[in-house]
Amino acid sequence: MxxxxxxxxxxxxxxxxxxxxxxxxxxxxxxxxxxxxxxxxxxxxxxxxxxxxxxxxxxxxxxxxxxxxxxxxxxxxxxxxxxxxxxxxxxxxxxxxxxxxxxxxxxxxxxxxxxxxxxxxxxxxxxxxxxxxxxxxxxxxxxxxxxxxxxxxxxxxxxxxNLDSFVFLRVKERQENILVEPETDEQREYVIDLDEDSQHLIRYKTIAPLVASGAVQLI
Missing domain, CATH: 1.20.58.1030 (Methane Monooxygenase Hydroxylase; Chain G, domain 1)
Known part of the structure; x- marks a missing residue:
C-alpha cells in the first residue's frame, strides 16, 4: 500500500x-x-x-x-x-x-x-x-x-x-453559490451552482480554488 x-x-x-x-x-x-x-x-x-x-x-x-x-x-x-x-x-x-x-x-x-x-x-x-x-x-x-x-x-x-482563460471541468463534489464575474461592462456578476458530475466551460480564476481543493477536475 x-x-x-x-x-x-x-x-x-x-x-x-x-x-x-x-x-x-x-x-x-x-x-x-x-x-x-x-x-x-x-x-x-x-x-x-x-x-x-x-x-x-x-x-x-x-x-x-x-x-x-x-x-x-x-x-x-x-x-x-x-x-x-x-x-x-x-x-x-x-x-x-x-x-x-x-x-x-x-x-x-x-x-x-x-x-x-x-x-x-x-x-x-x-x-x-x-x-x-x-x-x-x-x-x-x-x-x-x-x-x-x-x-x-x-x-x-x-x-x-492568463487566469482569465477558459477551461473545461468536471465537477467531483457539488458546489453552491460560485460567484461568476461579468465578461462585459454591460453584464453583472451572478452566482451559479455546480452539480456533481456536471461539465462546464468557465473562466479559470473563478474555479481556481476548487481545482486546488480537488472539488473539480480539469478535462
Missing amino acids: AEEQEGSDAGSEEVLLTPAQLIRSLEQAWMNEKFAPELLESKSEVVECVVEQLEHMEENLKRAKGGDLKVSIHRMEVERIRYVLSSYLRCRLRKIEKFFPHVLEKEKTRAEGDPSILSPEEFAFAKEYMANTETHFRNVALKHMPPNLQKVDLLKAVTKP
Missing part, C-alpha cells in the same frame, strides 16, 4: 492510498497541470510514491516468466504510468521556464502553512533559471546601455499566467 503524507507539519494527518488510488491521483494531477494556465501546487509526495511503485512493479516483471500475456500487459501499464509521470513533470518545467519570475514571487509571498507550488528540486531549478536569464540579459544587452537603463524588472518583462 502506498503512503502519501499531506502537509509538512509533524502532526499532519497521513492518508493511505492503494496503488490504484495513487496512480489515479497522479493522473488527476497531470490533467489539471496540462489544462490550468498557472503552475499548480507541487504533488511531490505523489511523484515519489509513484516512482517507488514503478520500481516495485519492474522488480516483479524481472521475476516473471517471459512470454506470459499478463507480463506483457503489466509491462504496458508500467510504460503508460512512466509516460504520465514524465509528461506531468515536463509540463511543470515548461511552466516554470515560461513564468519563472511570477512562480518565484508567488512562492516568496505565500502565507506560512500554505502548500508550496514548487518541489525543492523545482525551486532550485527556478532560481538557477532566473539567475542565468539575468546574466544573459546583462551580458548581451544591459551592459551596453546607459547606467540608468541597466536594470530589468523580470516581473514586468516576462508574461504572467
Whole structure:
C-alpha cells in the first residue's frame, strides 16, 4: 500500500492510498497541470510514491516468466504510468521556464502553512533559471546601455499566467453559490451552482480554488 503524507507539519494527518488510488491521483494531477494556465501546487509526495511503485512493479516483471500475456500487459501499464509521470513533470518545467519570475514571487509571498507550488528540486531549478536569464540579459544587452537603463524588472518583462482563460471541468463534489464575474461592462456578476458530475466551460480564476481543493477536475 502506498503512503502519501499531506502537509509538512509533524502532526499532519497521513492518508493511505492503494496503488490504484495513487496512480489515479497522479493522473488527476497531470490533467489539471496540462489544462490550468498557472503552475499548480507541487504533488511531490505523489511523484515519489509513484516512482517507488514503478520500481516495485519492474522488480516483479524481472521475476516473471517471459512470454506470459499478463507480463506483457503489466509491462504496458508500467510504460503508460512512466509516460504520465514524465509528461506531468515536463509540463511543470515548461511552466516554470515560461513564468519563472511570477512562480518565484508567488512562492516568496505565500502565507506560512500554505502548500508550496514548487518541489525543492523545482525551486532550485527556478532560481538557477532566473539567475542565468539575468546574466544573459546583462551580458548581451544591459551592459551596453546607459547606467540608468541597466536594470530589468523580470516581473514586468516576462508574461504572467492568463487566469482569465477558459477551461473545461468536471465537477467531483457539488458546489453552491460560485460567484461568476461579468465578461462585459454591460453584464453583472451572478452566482451559479455546480452539480456533481456536471461539465462546464468557465473562466479559470473563478474555479481556481476548487481545482486546488480537488472539488473539480480539469478535462
